[in-house]
Amino acid sequence: MTSKVQPKLIIHGGAGSSLKGEGGLTAIRESLYGIVTQVYNLLLEGKSATEAVIKGCQLLEDNPRFNAGTGSVLQSDGQIRMSAALMDGEKQRFSGVINVSKVKNPINLANILQNKEDRVLSDYGSAELLRELQLPIYDPLTDLRLQEWIEERKNNFTRKMAGVVAEVSPNARRGTIGVVALDQYGRISAGTSTGGKGLEKVGRVSDSAMPAGNYANSYAGVSCTGIGEDIIDECLAAKIVIRVTDGLSLNEAMKKSMKEAWENKRDLGAIAISRTGNIVLGKTSEILLAAYHDGEKMSDCLEWKGEKLVISN
Secondary structure, three states, X not given: OOOOOOOEEEEEEEEEOOOOXXXXXXXXXXXXXXXXXXXXXXXXXXXXXXXXXXXXXXXXXXXXXXXXXXXXXXXXXXXXXXXXXXXXXXXXXXXXXXXXXXXXXXXXXXXXHHHOOOOEEOHHHHHHHHHHHOOOOXXXXXHHHHHHHXXXXXXXXXOOOOEOEOOOXXXXXXXXXXXXXXXXXXXXXXXXXXXXXXOOOOOOOOXXXXXXXXXXXXOEEEEEEEOHXXXXXXXXXXXXXXXXXXXXXXXXXXXXXXXXXXXXXXXXXXXXXXXXXXXXXXXXXXXXXXXXXXXXXXXXXXXXXXXXXXXXX
């Protein structure tokens, strides 16, 4: 009989610059802690890492404050297109959807594709899958995101991206949500979901539905956030996991990867858990909106500032 381990959980709601709008850190912390509590209880009940990751992503997608699912940003043509990925570390199986519309929880489609022969679908394929499953049509648009797009249109879309957190005066940008979990049986899974960077060229693909932004195996799991192109250029999630697989500790792998990203002037963040239960966070961006449960308590890195690139529990 396999001996049980202490479950671990970490989630994030994006990365970017400091929060200055209404709600601020207190509201973000309450949102993240509420989700961590619900999902960690599932792990204590014996749910798998994959089940926990799916639930965590669903809850983050359903929170209009974050840029995924409900509350996703609009692209330059005023449409919402979302991407999500799920990776089961035990099976080392990746699945995802790219630029899907009219669905409440893109992570659910990624989950369904786990057991399909074709496991990553683009916009047309995702739409066909929605029709096959007869899922209800859902509009993830919120008033704040619509107003944000209208204001940008007045300025001919001079900003390069929309706000990561839906605030009346958005300042934090680079939005994605993600979850990494270690369950009682030592299994690791990772999930990532996004509405994109907002205001982007139609057809642009984020890192979230790539192994660059979401990756796991039996050694470690990683979910990334930040500027997608920077994450893709670093192949960040896969690189960190591979380094752990090759013998580095998760802390060493994250430090090496973040140092490289910093030297390359990338703007990004990552959350990770190893099979030994180590929780590690890394960032080159100003803030990383992440919270975690280490088996004893909940904590977060919302007020983590300064030049240090990596922290661990």
